[in-house]
Amino acid sequence: xxxxxxxxxxxxxxxxxxxxxxxxxxxxxxxxxxxxxxxxxxxxxxxxxxxxxxxxxxxxxxxxxxxxxxxxxxxxxxxxxxxxxxxxxxxxxxxxxxxxxxxxxxxxxxxxxxxxxxxxxxxxxxxxxxxxxxxxxxxxxxxxxxxxxxxxxxxxxxxxxxxxxxxxxxxxxxxxxxxxxxxxxxxxxxxxxxxxxxxxxxxxxxxxxxxxxxxxxxxxxxxxxxxxxxxxxxxxxxxxxxxxxxxxxxxxxxxxxxxxxxxxxxxxxxxxxxxxxxxxxxxxxxxxxxxxxxxxxxxxxxxxxxxxxxxxxxxxxxxxxxxxxxxxxxxxxxxxxxxxxxxxxxxxxxxxxxxxxxxxxxxxxxxxxxxxxxxxxxxxxxxxx
Numbered sequence: 001x002x003x004x005x006x007x008x009x010x011x012x013x014x015x016x017x018x019x020x021x022x023x024x025x026x027x028x029x030x031x032x033x034x035x036x037x038x039x040x041x042x043x044x045x046x047x048x049x050x051x052x053x054x055x056x057x058x059x060x061x062x063x064x065x066x067x068x069x070x071x072x073x074x075x076x077x078x079x080x081x082x083x084x085x086x087x088x089x090x091x092x093x094x095x096x097x098x099x100x101x102x103x104x105x106x107x108x109x110x111x112x113x114x115x116x117x118x119x120x121x122x123x124x125x126x127x128x129x130x131x132x133x134x135x136x137x138x139x140x141x142x143x144x145x146x147x148x149x150x151x152x153x154x155x156x157x158x159x160x161x162x163x164x165x166x167x168x169x170x171x172x173x174x175x176x177x178x179x180x181x182x183x184x185x186x187x188x189x190x191x192x193x194x195x196x197x198x199x200x201x202x203x204x205x206x207x208x209x210x211x212x213x214x215x216x217x218x219x220x221x222x223x224x225x226x227x228x229x230x231x232x233x234x235x236x237x238x239x240x241x242x243x244x245x246x247x248x249x250x251x252x253x254x255x256x257x258x259x260x261x262x263x264x265x266x267x268x269x270x271x272x273x274x275x276x277x278x279x280x281x282x283x284x285x286x287x288x289x290x291x292x293x294x295x296x297x298x299x300x301x302x303x304x305x306x307x308x309x310x311x312x313x314x315x316x317x318x319x320x321x322x323x324x325x326x327x328x329x330x331x332x333x334x335x336x337x338x339x340x341x342x343x344x345x346x347x348x349x350x351x352x353x354x355x356x357x358x359x360x361x362x363x364x365x366x367x368x369x370x371x372x373x374x375x376x377x378x379x380x381x382x383x384x385x
Contacts, residue, residue, distance in 0.1 A: 003027050003383070004097035006113070007038040008068075008085055009104025022195045023101065025061035026379030029197060036065040037091050041080075054087070066091055082150055083107030092116045099383055102127040102158075105165075105180075106151040110158050117161045125158065126382060128166040128190060132175045132324065134302065147179050155180040166190035166382070169303065171324025190382055191327055192305050193373040194312030198285065201370070204292050211293035215277055217252055222353050225294035225315075227256035227279075227287065228304045230263055235301030235320065235340050237263065240270040242346040251275060251353060254290060256282045284309070291315055295359075296352060300340045312373030316362035318348050330372070332365030 005024045028034045036059070040051050056066045068087035070079040079085075089112045100113060105127045117123045137143035155165075155176075165182045166189070167173030173189050176182045200207065209219070217223060224243065230236050236255065243253040256279040259267040271278040279290065287309065291297065297310035297317040307328050310317050317334040329336060335348050352359050371377070 001098045001383075002033045002096060003035075003099040003101060004092070004095050005034065005036045006100055006102045007036060007104075008083060008088070008109060009102075009106040021059075021061075022193075022375050023379050023382060024059075024063045025195070026197065026375050027101075027383070028061065028063055029376070030379065034063050035095050035097075036063055037088070038065055038067050039085065040067045040069045042067075081146070083109060085109045088112040089116070097123060099123070100125045101382065104128065104130055105155050105158055106131065106147070108150065108154060110154045114157050114161060123161075124383070125162045126164050126166065127155075127158070127162055128168055128382075129172050129176050130168055131179075132169060132171045134171070134322070136175070137179065143179075152180045155182060159183070159186075162186065164188065168192050169325050170327055171322070174324060189327065190378065191373060192308040193375040193378045194288075194309045195284065196312070196370075196374045196376055199288055199313070207289050207292045211289060215254070215293075217277075217293070218250070221250040221252050222296075223252050223254060223294045224296055224298050224349065225254045225256075225291060225310075226298050227254075227282075228299075228306045230255075230257050230259040230267060232263060233302045234299070234304070237266055237270060238340060238342050239298050239300050239345055240267075240273070240276055241342045242349065243275050244270060244273040245342065246275070246346060246349065248350075248353070249275075251349065252277065254279065254294060256280065256287060256290065288313060296349075296362075298345070298349070300337060300345055308373050311366065311369035314363075314366045314370045316352070316359070316366045318345070318352075328369075330365050330368045333362055333369060334366075335362075 024034045024036050040054055042052055043049060052067060054067055054069050056064065059065050068085050070076060071084045071086045074084060088109045100123060102125060117125065137147045159182065165176050165187045167176050168190060170189060173187060176187050177184060212219065226236055226239055228234065240253065243251065253276045255276065258281050270276065291310055291313045294315065297315050299307055300318065300320050303322060303325050307319065311328050319328060319334055319336055320340050321336045321338050328334060337344055337348060
């Protein structure tokens with residue numbers, strides 16, 4: 001099968017494993033002919049939003065990608081907001097897909113996809129959704145006009161030709177149905193996962209020992225890990241405060257990622273604690289190995305794909321509770337915090353550290369995540385509907 005992954009709503013290929021990057025890789029590994037169509041808008045140097053020139057190249061996973069610009073027939077701000085692109089039709093007719101996997105249907109140029117499928121009715125469409133009530137539609141204009149009218153129109157015109165709408169979190173399934181009105185029988189959960197194609201599970205303990213030795217961490221130390229794009233909403237600073245206040249010397253925290261400007265000074269000051277090891281920015285592949293070196297993950301703020309990455313590696317975890325983001329709870333693998341504070345985080349860490357039975361039970365439950373969040377399996381399910 002020829003599968004074109006269309007990434008014109010979620011405009012970036014994320015560094016920590018979004019569907020837009022890993023699903024094409026998995027589909028290629030499964031024997032399909034795969035390509036990506038994406039915007040020229042992307043993150044520059046892993047952090048700053050910017051643009052690259054329209055171009056075609058091969059990704060690190062061997063998948064061809066074509067980046068197309070916003071149309072110049074409208075003012076740039078308008079074209080960017082409603083997402084109208086130049087080059088969609090040309091790419092469709094050049095690649096001739098059997099399956100279109102659309103990562104977010106919130107773009108007006110989806111009309112060109114509808115026109116193509118009308119002329120090629122054998123083509124199947126699948127659409128995933130990364131928008132929810134936390135990251136989208138946060139003000140009246142965005143909720144009522146942009147999402148409630150424009151993006152809803154886009155979803156409605158493509159719906160008759162769409163096999164499945166997927167929310168990548170439970171809350172994003174509800175967003176599809178409530179805001180865009182997608183049919184219940186076509187709308188379901190397709191979880192974010194972990195790229196398990198190159199994870200050396202068999203060598204996990206050796207990797208753990210090697211990393212601990214390189215960081216001067218003993219085998220007896222209880223290691224917490226966290227990271228990602230560090231801003232105030234992630235509450236990583238509260239976790240760092242909590243660990244620095246714990247007097248037990250063999251409780252350590254590994255952090256990775258880079259703080260934004262607002263967090264930079266506080267983050268650097270907290271990183272000076274003897275209990276905290278800051279790795280800086282690392283690749284997703286490196287992150288897998290550092291997760292192996294930890295005993296528990298802690299993400300006490302807003303959701304990131306690292307939640308699923310940690311759970312998919314079979315790691316117990318501490319998370320902040322968010323309505324509609326409960327799929328990472330495998331009935332015993334994690335502690336969910338209703339309220340997040342330095343004291344609450346500290347208590348949760350010490351509860352696990354001081355209760356060996358609780359920790360072993362969490363480890364056993366966490367093993368289920370290795371299968372549930374396997375991107376190889378998720379990629380198969382994604383195009384089976």
